[in-house]
Amino acid sequence: MPDFDLAGADVLRPEGLRRERLSFAQGEIVEDPVGRAVDLSGFLVLPGIVDLHGDGFERHLAPRRGAMKQANEGLVAVDGELGANGITTALLAQFVSWEGGLRGFEFAETVFDAIRDTAPRLVSDIRPHLRFETHLLDHYADLPERLANWGISYVVFNDHLPYARLAAGEAPKNLIGQALKAGRSPEAHLTLMNQLYAARGEVPDALDWLCARLAKAGVRMGSHDDHTAERRLQWRARGVDIAEFPETLEAGEAAHDAGDTVVMGSPNVVRGGSHKSNVSALDLISMGMCDALASDYHYPSPRRAALMLAETGVADLAGAWRLVSEGPAKVLGLTDRGILRTGKRADLVVLDAQSKRVAATFVAGRVSFMNGEVAERFFG
Structure with a gap:
């Protein structure tokens, strides 16, 4: 199961959007970086x-x-x-x-x-x-x-x-x-x-x-x-x-x-x-x-x-x-689930900040959907 540090995106926390890192490991959202950074500038990260x-x-x-x-x-x-x-x-x-x-x-x-x-x-x-x-x-x-x-x-x-x-x-x-x-x-x-x-x-x-x-x-x-x-x-x-x-x-x-x-x-x-x-x-x-x-x-x-x-x-x-x-x-x-907070499942959706289309979806840290530019940033 891959672990990632999502950086540069606007992350939807309970208080609203924040430009901050979101890391997940072994299917859960974690507090500390895991050392595998992906630049998601221009994207939103929201709860699944x-x-x-x-x-x-x-x-x-x-x-x-x-x-x-x-x-x-x-x-x-x-x-x-x-x-x-x-x-x-x-x-x-x-x-x-x-x-x-x-x-x-x-x-x-x-x-x-x-x-x-x-x-x-x-x-x-x-x-x-x-x-x-x-x-x-x-x-x-x-x-x-x-x-x-x-x-x-x-x-x-x-x-x-x-x-x-x-x-x-x-x-x-x-x-x-x-x-x-x-x-x-x-x-x-x-x-x-x-x-x-x-x-x-x-x-x-x-x-x-x-x-x-x-x-x-x-x-x-x-x-x-x-x-x-x-x-x-x-x-x-x-x-x-x-x-x-x-x-x-x-x-x-x-x-x-x-x-x-x-x-x-x-x-x-x-x-x-x-x-x-x-x-x-x-x-x-x-x-x-x-x-x-x-x-x-x-x-x-x-x-x-x-x-x-x-x-x-x-x-x-x-x-x-x-x-x-x-x-x-x-x-x-x-x-x-349902909220992006440390200790919760890494269920999240990545949206293009402009078009608001789904670019990637993760379920307990596993990829269920990914295409286009986001796929290139993760695996290119």
Whole structure:
């Protein structure tokens, strides 16, 4: 494992940018020089990005239906994309849902097995993250054991049933397309949804039991797309204290005021608003109600979102970058990363000071991405 003294760069410390040396050895940031200097004048050195929710990996594991049979090869490609975007720790958010297809249990098994078996041999710190549909009552009993087998320590609960349509006895608008993706006939897909809807009264008690089991096992839990304050507080009562992508200001405020963690999507910031017309992440950040940003469906977005927040004056660079590094690391309980300080992991990203493009990424001192002039300075 190489050791380096990075000199001449502007290093992002918790207090802000400083023109100073940053040294790392044996995968950790160290105080004293190690004797192998690299001139990084004209570059910025920042903490590596911690992505606690991203599903951009799907294009690598399933570029066409049935086209990718070896998920481990797809994860190798994901590793490369993460490094190119300055992401050093990434949780791959995979559904287990009645929706089937890429959200079905069979595909989830493939993904989680591949992460467990392949991720230890990759450079990026890749971890599994489960998005679980609340109405899958048949999966509750063995879910804790499956999570332990897959090494999953973060679960988010989703509920995508189209209640209004089902209550009215109407077919959902996207029934045919969704059925095709699931490999079912529209009739069979609608029958399944109606069966799940009919059993909806059993879900609250089942969730109480499941959340208690997961909390006892040390699993972190979040709710997804909360729409009301009441719904958020119901989740909090179960020990589910992370609010992922609240849809309304009301839900975001309820989570923040209760002391829960609020996670928003970086694409929401980059686009200037939600693509589904939900609450703006920028509004929650401006009001101090957002603790972390995630890539959601686009790996370049965390870096871009943090830089946009700094460039527009919403936050200083240290505060903006904290939303994609130290903030998400704290959500996940990863106290060894997210900040450039002696004794922490050497997870860092090097940006061109002018273009702000990623020039190099290190994970625990190992190179996960490097190109152009920076590569010449290190190894030329």
